[in-house]
Amino acid sequence: MIVFKKVDSLRKYLDAQISKKKxxxxxxxxGALHDGHLSLIEIAKDKEDIAVCSIFVNPTQFNESSDFExxxxxxxxxxxxxxxxxxxxVFLPDVEEIYPDGREYVNPYDLGDIAGRWExxxxxxxxxxxxxxxxxxxxxxxxxxxxMGQKDFQQFSIIQRMLDLKGGTTELVIxxxxxxxxxxxxxxxxxxxxxxxxxxxxxxxxxxxxxxDNYKTEGIDQLIDKGKEQLSHSNIKLEYLTIVDGKTLIPLxxxxxxxxxxxxxxxxxxxxxxxxxxxxx
Ligand code: AMP
Numbered sequence: 001m002i003v004f005k006k007v008d009s010l011r012k013y014l015d016a017q018i019s020k021k022k023x024x025x026x027x028x029x030x031g032a033l034h035d036g037h038l039s040l041i042e043i044a045k046d047k048e049d050i051a052v053c054s055i056f057v058n059p060t061q062f063n064e065s066s067d068f069e070x071x072x073x074x075x076x077x078x079x080x081x082x083x084x085x086x087x088x089x090v091f092l093p094d095v096e097e098i099y100p101d102g103r104e105y106v107n108p109y110d111l112g113d114i115a116g117r118w119e120x121x122x123x124x125x126x127x128x129x130x131x132x133x134x135x136x137x138x139x140x141x142x143x144x145x146x147x148m149g150q151k152d153f154q155q156f157s158i159i160q161r162m163l164d165l166k167g168g169t170t171e172l173v174i175x176x177x178x179x180x181x182x183x184x185x186x187x188x189x190x191x192x193x194x195x196x197x198x199x200x201x202x203x204x205x206x207x208x209x210x211x212x213d214n215y216k217t218e219g220i221d222q223l224i225d226k227g228k229e230q231l232s233h234s235n236i237k238l239e240y241l242t243i244v245d246g247k248t249l250i251p252l253x254x255x256x257x258x259x260x261x262x263x264x265x266x267x268x269x270x271x272x273x274x275x276x277x278x279x280x281x
Contacts (some may be wrong), residue, residue, distance in 0.1 A: 001083050003090045007140050010091055014052075014141065022049040026143035028134060031055040032072040033186035036178035038085045040147040043175050047084055047145045053082055054091040054137055057079070060103050061129030067273075072191055091141070098136055105132045109165045111158055114249045118264060119154050122183060122239050127158055134159055146170050151177045151185055153262060153277045154249060177276075183209065183274045197270040200235050204265050207231050207241065208278040211263045215280045220252050227263075237268040246279065 004010035027042025029037050037053075044051040055078055061070035066200040075092070082090055095103075107128045114120075115127045125207060138146065146163075148156050160172050178186050183205040184198075193201055207230040211223045218226075220243055227241050242251050242265075245258035252258050266273065 001079075001087055003079065003092055005092050005094070005097070007093065007097055010089070010140065013089070014050075014063045016199060017050055021064060023053055023144040024048055024141065025145040025147060026052045026054070026137075027147045028054045028056070028137050029080050030057045030071065030188065032074050032191070033081050034178075034186045034188065034190075035079045036149060036186040038081060039178050040149060041082065041085050041087045041176050043089075043143060043173060044147045047147075047173065048143070050088045051086070052089040052091060052141055052143065053087050053142070054093070056091075056093055056133065056137075058096060058098075058129060058133040060105065060132055061126050063123045063125050070192065072188055082231060083192045090230065091137075098133065105129075107131055109135075109162050111161055114154065114157050114161065117154070117249050118240055118242070118244075119266065122266060123181065127155070130155055131162055135166070138166075138168075143170055146172050147175050148172060149175050149177065150277070150279070151187070152275070153246070153264060154241075157247070157249060158253060171262050179205065185274075187274060189272050189274065193269060197235060197272065200233055201231060201269045201272075201274060203231050203236060204267060204269075204276045208263050208265060208276060211243065212278045212280050215255075215261070220255060221264075227265075231265075231267060235270055239266040239268070239273075241266045241267075243280070 010165055025048035027040035027044050041051050041053055057071050059068055120127050156174055182202055184202055207227040211227050224241055231238050243261055243263050244251050245261040246260035262277055263280055264277045266275045
């Protein structure tokens with residue numbers, strides 16, 4: 001496994017591989033790696049010859065500076081995990097390497113309605129930062145396949161739209177959510193949950209599981225009302241629980257509105273903000 005900190009040296013290496021007809025799979029991350037991230041590397045490796053992982057805590061996608069400051073950094077253990085899973089290349093840039101001309105950014109892509117809803121509404125500026133960094137990383141790595149997690153469902157939809165508008169040949173692959181044994185979606189933020197909040201956080205995946213289990217027999221409003229009941233807890237501050245069409249992210253009024261329904265949830269558990277989702281069909 002080779003670690004690069006500079007764009008030029010990474011590009012030189014990848015160009016040499018491309019001239020040998022090697023293909024590139026890429027998983028961008030912010031580090032504090034868990035098995036969910038590692039599954040992306042495995043999928044990248046399955047699909048292409050070379051798996052590249054970037055670790056970069058992107059300052060421009062944090063709408064709250066305290067969230068950025070508290071973001072866990074565990075580079076040594078990340079590198080160890082990447083080595084174990086057979087990652088070929090790690091890109092570990094600093095902020096100046098990613099934004100040599102400064103962090104100011106005017107998003108050139110018309111992302112339409114999907115960026116304004118849900119996470120977009122609750123985290124103003126977040127998706128501009130995500131698009132900014134993914135666009136930059138794609139220009140640097142130029143992968144054949146880009147692996148991103150279903151865990152960040154809306155992010156996945158937005159990056160797909162960005163790729164459609166950007167053109168090019170990179171294929172985006174959605175990678176299933178990896179969960180803890182009890183069902184909690186793995187997240188780098190989980191380490192910030194105390195023992196009690198960790199148990200409370202389980203309500204998110206349980207509420208989504210109930211929605212999935214009862215999707216055939218109950219109506220949309222009933223499913224959401226029951227889900228909200230499961231999430232009514234003194235230490236949970238629900239931001240949204242909704243059932244949307246997975247392509248437009250518009251909430252369903254009726255089940256016949258979509259053949260790709262997805263339940264999305266975002267909530268604060270204590271002082272940790274968590275998101276999760278289930279594809280319902
Ligand atoms: P992050 O480091 O949180 O920005 O995540 C980097 C990538 O890993 C994103 O594409 C996420 O959707 C994906 N990811 C995060 N958590 C999981 C998980 N539990 N299962 C699968 N993929 C995940």
